[in-house]
Every structure is written in C-alpha cells, then in structure tokens.
Amino acid sequence: MKLTADAKGVFPIAPTPFFDDGAVDHASIDRMMDFYQACGATGLTVLGQLGEAPKLDFKESLDIASQVIGKAGGMPIVVGVSAPGFASMRSLTREVMDRGAAGVMIAPPNTLRTDDQIVTYYHQAVEAIGDDVPFVLQDYPLTFSVQMAPSVIRRIVTDLASCVMLKHEDWPGLEKISALRRFEAEGAMRHISILCGNNGLFLDYEMARGADGANTGYCFPDMLCDFVKWVGEGKTEAAHDLFDAHLPLLRYEQQPGVGLAVRKYVMMRRGILSSAAQRRPGGALTPAAKAEVDHLLTRLGKHDPRAKNLV
Amino acid sequence: MKLTADAKGVFPIAPTPFFDDGAVDHASIDRMMDFYQACGATGLTVLGQLGEAPKLDFKESLDIASQVIGKAGGMPIVVGVSAPGFASMRSLTREVMDRGAAGVMIAPPNTLRTDDQIVTYYHQAVEAIGDDVPFVLQDYPLTFSVQMAPSVIRRIVTDLASCVMLKHEDWPGLEKISALRRFEAEGAMRHISILCGNNGLFLDYEMARGADGANTGYCFPDMLCDFVKWVGEGKTEAAHDLFDAHLPLLRYEQQPGVGLAVRKYVMMRRGILSSAAQRRPGGALTPAAKAEVDHLLTRLGKHDPRAKNLV
Amino acid sequence: MKLTADAKGVFPIAPTPFFDDGAVDHASIDRMMDFYQACGATGLTVLGQLGEAPKLDFKESLDIASQVIGKAGGMPIVVGVSAPGFASMRSLTREVMDRGAAGVMIAPPNTLRTDDQIVTYYHQAVEAIGDDVPFVLQDYPLTFSVQMAPSVIRRIVTDLASCVMLKHEDWPGLEKISALRRFEAEGAMRHISILCGNNGLFLDYEMARGADGANTGYCFPDMLCDFVKWVGEGKTEAAHDLFDAHLPLLRYEQQPGVGLAVRKYVMMRRGILSSAAQRRPGGALTPAAKAEVDHLLTRLGKHDPRAKNLV
Amino acid sequence: MKLTADAKGVFPIAPTPFFDDGAVDHASIDRMMDFYQACGATGLTVLGQLGEAPKLDFKESLDIASQVIGKAGGMPIVVGVSAPGFASMRSLTREVMDRGAAGVMIAPPNTLRTDDQIVTYYHQAVEAIGDDVPFVLQDYPLTFSVQMAPSVIRRIVTDLASCVMLKHEDWPGLEKISALRRFEAEGAMRHISILCGNNGLFLDYEMARGADGANTGYCFPDMLCDFVKWVGEGKTEAAHDLFDAHLPLLRYEQQPGVGLAVRKYVMMRRGILSSAAQRRPGGALTPAAKAEVDHLLTRLGKHDPRAKNLV
Secondary structure, eight states: OOOOTTOOEEOOBOOOOBOTTSOBOHHHHHHHHHHHHHHTOSOEEESSGGGTGGGSOHHHHHHHHHHHHHTOTTOOEEEEOOOSSHHHHHHHHHHHHHTTOOEEEEOOOTTOOSHHHHHHHHHHHHHHHOTTSOEEEEEOHHHHOOOOOHHHHHHHHHHOTTEEEEEEOOSSOHHHHHHHHHHHHTTSSOOOEEEEOGGGTTHHHHHHHTOOEEOOOOSOHHHHHHHHHHHHTTOHHHHHHHHHHHHHHHHHHTSTTHHHHHHHHHHHHTTSOSOOOOOSSOOOOOHHHHHHHHHHHHHHHTTOGGGTTOO | OOOOTTOOEEOOBOOOOBOTTSOBOHHHHHHHHHHHHHHTOSOEEESSGGGTGGGSOHHHHHHHHHHHHHTOTTOOEEEEOOOSSHHHHHHHHHHHHHTTOOEEEEOOOTTOOSHHHHHHHHHHHHHHHOTTSOEEEEEOHHHHOOOOOHHHHHHHHHHOTTEEEEEEOOSSOHHHHHHHHHHHHTTSSOOOEEEEOGGGTTHHHHHHHTOOEEOOOOSOHHHHHHHHHHHHTTOHHHHHHHHHHHHHHHHHHTSTTHHHHHHHHHHHHTTSOSOOOOOSSOOOOOHHHHHHHHHHHHHHHTTOGGGTTOO | OOOOTTOOEEOOBOOOOBOTTSOBOHHHHHHHHHHHHHHTOSOEEESOGGGTGGGSOHHHHHHHHHHHHHTOTTOOEEEEOOOSSHHHHHHHHHHHHHTTOOEEEEOOOTTOOSHHHHHHHHHHHHHHHOTTSOEEEEEOHHHHOOOOOHHHHHHHHHHOTTEEEEEEOOSSOHHHHHHHHHHHHTTSSOOOEEEEOGGGTTHHHHHHHTOOEEOOOOSOHHHHHHHHHHHHTTOHHHHHHHHHHHHHHHHHHTSTTHHHHHHHHHHHHTTSOSOOOOOSSOOOOOHHHHHHHHHHHHHHHTTOGGGTTOO | OOOOTTOOEEOOBOOOOBOTTSOBOHHHHHHHHHHHHHHTOSOEEESOGGGTGGGSOHHHHHHHHHHHHHTOTTOOEEEEOOOSSHHHHHHHHHHHHHTTOOEEEEOOOTTOOSHHHHHHHHHHHHHHHOTTSOEEEEEOHHHHOOOOOHHHHHHHHHHOTTEEEEEEOOSSOHHHHHHHHHHHHTTSSOOOEEEEOGGGTTHHHHHHHTOOEEOOOOSOHHHHHHHHHHHHTTOHHHHHHHHHHHHHHHHHHTSTTHHHHHHHHHHHHTTSOSOOOOOSSOOOOOHHHHHHHHHHHHHHHTTOGGGTTOO
8 A cells, every 4th residue: 555645644753662772672663553553643654863763774774664564554654765875765665665665755965955956856866766656755944954945846746746745844834835735726736645744833723724634753643633633523622722732842842852852751651662762872851851841741631631640 | 231141031022113114113112112111021132133123224223222222211222233244243333332222132143163163253243342342142043053052152151251141042952051050050150141032932941941031022022021020939830821821822923934924913913013014025924824823812812811802 | 337248358356455454455445446457357346255345334335435436447346235134235235326336246145045035035135226226146155055056047137137247156167157158049048247256266168168257356367367368369278378377376365264365465465455454353374374375476477477576 | 904093195085986877897996996006095995975875785885895995905995984874884884894994984964063063973973883993084064064173173083092084175274284283293182194185176285284195086196196205205396286287177176066077087088997977866077078178188188198198
C-alpha cells in the first residue's frame, strides 16, 4: 500500500527509543506502535531528524524500519531518507520500499537558495529514488534555511507526479496553505495531502485553512488525533479548548534542541518508552527544565485526564 | 535619569502609529503613552525593528522620540539605534540622549559569526556612541542570525560598563538566563538587568529562571505587567492561569512578518491606535487572518475582561 | 545626463579618502577625479560599500557626492543608496539626483531568499525612489547572500524600466552573463548594460561573454580601461598579457576585508591619496601584508611601467 | 604509518574518476596514483567533497579507499569522513583505518555558529572515531559557513591530541596562518602541520607565513610540488614566476561548481583520467567554458611545457 495524495489525519513522527547505554530499545518500539494505533493515528513517519536518524548506522536504520513496518497494522509508514548525497538516499529508499514502506520523506539540503535550485534538487532526487516511490516534500525553513514560495511547491507538484504530500512546517505558514489550496481550486495545481509539522503549533487554525491533519511528534499524539477528529465532526470550540489546554506544553516542546528531550521524557512518563535517553550527542533536561515540564503536566492534568498522575 | 542594571518590570516595545496614508499619527502616540502608564509599565522602548524604524526618516525618528520622552512621565525611554554604520548610530544616539532618553538598544549586524567578532562589534559601538550612554544588548538570533554564547555576553558585560541590560530573546533561551545568573552568583559577572523579548512566549518560566521582566510588544502589555507583578507577589498559579489564557493569541502574534499587523489591529480594537496601518512596505491581515484574530480575542474574552467586546 | 542601458567601458568604484585622523580628505577627492578621467574611465560609482559609505553621516555623504559630481567632467556619476529602510534610500536618492547624479545603485538586503522576495524588493525600492531614477542592480551573492537566478534578473528588468545596468559580481558568473545575453538575443529581455565587479577577477573572459566593461575598484583602473579598450580593438592576446600581469595583485586585492586596505595603500603609493587611512572601524595592513603588496608591485613593475618605483 | 604533525609538502585532493556511464573507473585511479607519485606528492587525500564522496555508496567508497591505499607506495592517505551523523563517520573511519589509512579529515557541519559549538563538535567527533585516529581539521568557511577564529583552532588543538593537521582554506587567511604560528612561537599552542587548500590561490604567500605546503586538487599538482620545493630551496622568484604563470588557470579552476569540471577536463587532457565525467548530478563544461580552458592552457603552455599540446 503506497502513500497517496488522499492521506489525512495524524501521522506521528516517531522518536527512536534507546536504552540509557545507547542501544536501540526494540521493546519500546513495539509499545510505541501499539500506542500510536490506539491513538487513532492514520499513518506514521520514522527516521526523521527528531528520530535521531543521523546517529544510527545503516543496519540499525533498516532494522528499525522493518520492525515498524511489521507492526504497522495497516498504517502507511513513511521513512525519512534525506541524505547529503543521492547515493545514500537511493540505497535507503530501495531497502525500505522493499520492506513495505508506503513512501519516503525528503528535506532540502540547506545550501539551496533560488527557486530553480530547489526545483532541480527534487527532480534529481526523484531520478535517484525512482519515480514510482511516493514522496513527502518537507518544507521547514526554520531548520533547513530553504524557503519555498507557494509557486515553487506548485512547480514541484506539477513536474513530479510522485510528490503526494507536503509536510508543511513553514512559519508563519497559514497563508501558504491558503495559497496552495487556492491553486487547487483554480485548477492550477493538482491536489496533494497537506499535513502540518512544527509540533502542531498552529494546527488549531491550519485545519480551517485546508490542511488534512498533522505530521508531527508532539508527546500527546492522541490530542492531535482528537483535535483533527473533532474538527471533522464540527466540534470546533471543544477542539480549540482541548488544543489550548495543551498549548503551554506543546509550545515548550517545540523548542529546538531541548524539544526532543521533553518529548522523550513525557513519553517515558506515559509508559511508552522505557527511557528518555538520547544517543550521544544529545541533550538531557536540566533539573530546572524537568521541573518546568512537570509543572506543565500537572497543570495540563486539570484539563486532560491523560496528563494526570504522570509526575 | 539614565537606564541602570536595576531595571525591572515591563518595558513595552512601542509600535509607531500611522494613519492610513502613511503619515505619523501623533495623537495615537499620546494615547499610547497614557495607556502604557496605566498598564503599569516601568519603562518603554521605541524605534525598534517592530517600531518600523527603518521606514522613518531621521527627522521623523527624532520627532517621535521627543514626543515619547516628553510624555514619559518618569518612565525611562530606551531608543533603538541599530544601524548599518557607526556614523548613523552615533548621530541618532547623541540626538536622543540630548532629548532625555535613558539609554539605547543595539542589535548585532547579521554578518557577525565568531565570538571575537561579536565582542569587537560592541567595543566599536561603545567607542562610537560614547561610554557614558547606557545600552541594551539585544540577543535575538532568530532574526539577526547572530548566536551569542553566555560567555560572550559575559565578555561584553565585563568589558563594557555601559552595558546595563540584556534584551533576552534567544530561543530556546531558558538555560541561557540560568547560565548568566549562575555567573553572577559565582562572582564571575556583574549584575545586569535581563528583560525578555520574543513576544513573551516563555515569560511564564523566564521569571523563575532569573529574568527581571519583559521587554516586548505584545498587544496586551497590561497582561505582561500583571504577570510580572503577580509572580513578584507569589501568586504563581494565578499568574500562569492568566498567561495561559493569553498564550493562543500571544503565539499567533509572535509570527514574524504578520505579527506586527496583528499587534496593531488589536491595539486599534482596544482604542489605542486610530488605525492598524503600517507604512509601506508592510503586511496587512488577510480576511482569514483577521477572522482568526477575532476568534482568538473572543475566546480570550472569556478569561480576561480586557479582551471582551473588542470584536 | 542620466544613466542608460548603453553604458560601456569602466566605471571605477571610488574609495572615500580620509586623513589619518578620520576627516574626509577633499583634496584627494579632486586628485582622484583627475586621475579617473586621465585613465579613460567612462563613469564612476561613489558611496558604495567599499567607499565606506556606512561610516559617513548624511551631510558628509552629500558633500562627497556633490564634490564628485562637480568634478565629473561629463562622466555619469552613480551613487550607492542601499539602506536598511526605504525612507533613507529615498532621501539620499532625491538629494543626489537633485545635485546631478546619473543614477543610483541598489544592493539587495541579505534577508531575501525566494525569487519573489527579490523581485518584490526591487518593486518597492522603485516605488520609494521614483521610477524616473535610473538604477543599477547589484548582484553580489558572496557579500549579500542573495542569489539571483538569470530569470529573476529578467523579471526585474522586464518589470522595472528604470533598471538600466547590472553590476555583475556573481561568482562563478560567466554562464550568467551568457544566459542574460541569450535572453536578449531571443527577444526575451530588453538590453541592459552589464558591467563587472568582483574586482575584475574574471574580466578577461567576461568581455567575450557579453559584458560591456568593468565597475569595480581595482587600484589600477587604468589597466581595466586599457583591457576593455584593447579587447574592443581586437588586441585580445595583448589584453590578456596585461591582465595576467596584474592578476597576482588583483587577486590579492580582491580579498574581503583586507582588500580595501590594499587598494588605498597602492593608491597612496601612486600619489592619488594622501593617506591609506580608513575610518574606524577599518583594517590596516600588517607589516607582513605590506611587504607582500610591495613584492607584488615590484614584480608587476617588470611588466607594467605604471607599477614601477612605487615601493 | 599514521599522519603526524610533521607532515609537509603536497597532499593532492584526488578526484574520483568515472566512466561516462557513471561507473567508477579503476584503471584511471591506478594511473592517477602513479601520476601523483611522479609529481612528488608527499601524501594524498581521497573522498573529499570534490572527490564526489556523497555520490558514492558505502561499498564503492571503501573499494576506492582500498585501491588508493594499496597503490600509495608509502604516501600517507587521508580519507574524508565528514558526515551528517557520528554513526556514519565512525563506521567509515574504522573501515578505512583498518585498511591502512593514515588519518581522516573532518569538516564542520554548516549549522555551527559559536566558538563553543565548534569546539564541542570536534570533541564529539573524536569521541565517535576514537582518539587514536589522527585527524585533519578542515577550515573552509566559504563552503561550510563556519568561521573558526585562531583561538578556536588553538582550543581544538590543545584539547584534542589527535588533531595533527589543519587544512587551511579560510579566505582571507594569510593572517590566520601568522596568528597560529605566533601561538606556537609563544608556546601557547603545540605545533601542527598546516597545509593550504582553496585550490592554492594564495599559496605563493602562504608558505612564507608558515604553511607547510598544499592540500588541494589543482589540475597541475606537479606545479604545486615544484613551488613548495623551490621555496624550500630558496628559489623564491623562480617559484613565483611559475606560480604566476599558472594563476590564470588556477583562479579559473577555483570557481565553485564549475571548478571540478575544469579539473577533470584538464586531467583527461593530460592523459590521467579516461573521461572528464562526473556522476550525476554534476556540472559539465559548456562549449564556451571549454574554449576558455583551452585558451588558458594554450597561454600556460608558453611558460610551462607540461601544459603544451594539451588542446
């Protein structure tokens, strides 16, 4: 089952669980997969930047992808294959597609500047991985320093049929979603799935702008699933109430660098991961930061029972 | 009265009010000054980046600074004097200090990279403006692309006695405040005032880390003043409740580019500005964005009476 | 007399002469103007980045522009008006055009990324300065970090009739000149003048690609004038011989930062400037660097009599 | 035989020879190794950025490294192991050291900004590869956007005993070499080897500043070897004459992007490579560029017999 432009809902970005000694924690991966399915996730992305992919060797990456695909239970699995060279991108893509991945995600290298450079890069990437592999275009200027105008995304979508999804995490980005959906409405661009990243910081308004859901790693993916579901059911204000209750923690987790430590810590508190460890080099929460997260969880627990008794 | 390292509380960043035709709206400046004093602001910063300073000519800048200083009513007024060359920085500094400014704010040019380059730049700036002019060090890597390690800030503070305040808006930045206060506790750095910018996005935890308050332009400076006051009085949870109620709007306003349009729109709704206009080139809210801000205000009005009946 | 798209030859970039105490050295400006005319320069650019424009206050800038225009003797004078805001850009442009400047030069701010952002910026700049003021588009990615694809330059030229010249200093840039001239040959872009900067490092091949000459500050503008003239006369190999003899020094002077110190030092040795001083902050040659320049001049003197007996 | 801080002379950066169809051309590798030894090279670097390393898969990289090491004939072989993650860096390092490499070269990721970030990165890299592996610190801000002050290099050298060589390609960089050698003279830093990159553009003066030779890929490494040898023998002016004759071509080859195409084209003309092909994506010379290189070779042939009859 391959990824298509009709994808909707929530595709969590999975962290890679490690033991304190840095070994991959396969039991936690199984638990995490059960958890994501229980949440109502409609798909899953692994081996992204926040999955600590660059700290894994090739064999480890494949083992993790295989395990996740094996436990997918029908969810399409997207694998991050961004790499400094097309040789590695191709090898990893072929291996994971053979194992049953639904598609791959490709971020732009941070040296790209002009519109033409960006479009050319994705042409070359598709030439490398094959045009039969569905891919997700990752638009995350804050991290990659590559700015894609809506017209650039349209060129990529128009030129490359295998581009089926946008991981939208430009900031500010609400007008970009509107611009892309306007292109579609005018018949100037074919439809693609738009799932929102950036930890969901603007998901409360992105849905109304035309997004299809979320593709991000917030430590309460169940909240993201509820939010998307409730919006679909017209329970807008209840959805906003839930979102706003989570916003203090969500914003805290969205900090670059420390964010992953927060995410793993909360997922450990929730019983999903056995450890919050990151492989080296990786940040740990200071005692002050840990106290802040505990405080955020305590306050969240007043509004969302899932956050109760975690501290 | 000059700015000192003992500054505390809230120094709002003032926008520059314009009429729809681009002319400076001096009546709104007077209203704004009354408003800031009623809020409990302890100081004020004008002619910053979000004050549209680069769109003003020299005479306009001085007129605005003069009017603000004249209406300061005892609040110290800090003037942004960042400029591409030291000649302009010096001229503007001298003019505003002669008119009664309390100090100036200097951001680093975005070409600086190494620690030494940053420290050298501030040495040269002080040589240009004179070491009798208190200055605020603006640390805002997201906008200026200049990253100052805590040790670099310490070098600047140690070398340059006229550095009395840090406008802290690194992101993530909580550990940086802790690091600087640790230097002070260890006797390794003299005390400076730390006021937080970045629209106050992390003010809820920055105070506990050692910040002295806020120096930012959020459209409800009265909330920032309450928050800082309540934290000082030990009403921590009430302060967090208030902050959290504002966080959805505060986060929305913190978006680069569109943020200033949000701020001016809300300040117009609040009766402070007669128009939300920006001088060209400047963004306006799309109808969709305006509806989102209205929605945010409506929801906020349920928690904070100051946001009621604004839409 | 306004700048047109037919400009050809060599427009030196003039340094600003200072005395050792930092005062503007007006006598040297007069000598410099005589020198440029004797060289065969066909125009002149003042108040550029390497003219230390950011270190001048507004009145000084106008005084220098006035003096240069008064001594122009028929040469069109282009004035650098790049500024962080359109208000300053407009004021300076109006003042210098009133005094008889032929046009202005505008560099892009280093925050621009996408094609649309670049094109929009020049639209706004023209709106600010007026569409009756001829302007030079400066394309210097190495310094400004803004990359303009040939198609972007074409959009600017097509949209804005007052864009009459490209200061071409992309690197590598030979194919860009070919691409632009191909657009013209195909009728896809109107003709503009292309003068080359980047200290002339590739002028030996830029002429054959379609450039109209040089617009740069190398300390032997007389060599640049000879080179352009000889190429025009078909004396290609003699022109290359002359260029190659200068290349070791030219390359040395092209270094960022130290380059201006080299340029002023040699112009002092040549009797044009009374001092090699830069206004603070500015680099001076170390004894080792001075010895290297002396060595380069001595070696150059064997091939070009103008470099003899300067050390 | 491991790389030490006493390394001197010329370590060419080897390109990776491909056939026109993109397959690795092992016969050309053998010819290239014979050629480098005949030139007088004292070492060799493979799998660098300009060796198209990111276009090779892991097995190809190891095969090439093995072949080069097998043909080294006593020359120490340095292998580029820069990678986005420490896991890949470690794997590649271990494999090539097992096969007999003399050391590895590590470039900084282009996200590093502050002094501390740079120093920390190299600590982590050494932790990953092991402190028994000699490494070359690559300082190339033009490509990597990472600026290392001399004091940062000193910290790395002082903290990490396995740092034995600096590949110096800062620009401008002459004063940096002087600063480092001054540290050594003052006893403030232990001695390291400094070999110069940046295509040797300033090699003519870098030797006198204290460099030990060159570590770059210019298509006439034999000229670089002669230059370093002659300087060592006191034939300074003859060395400069030879260097200056090559400077027009050397500067042309130093252009980013197109440079590698020039290098491979000339090495093919010289009978070393069977093809000038780059693996995709890679630039090819346009007919205009090819004519320019031919012209440069023809002119060089008048001064250096090695460039005769190549066109």
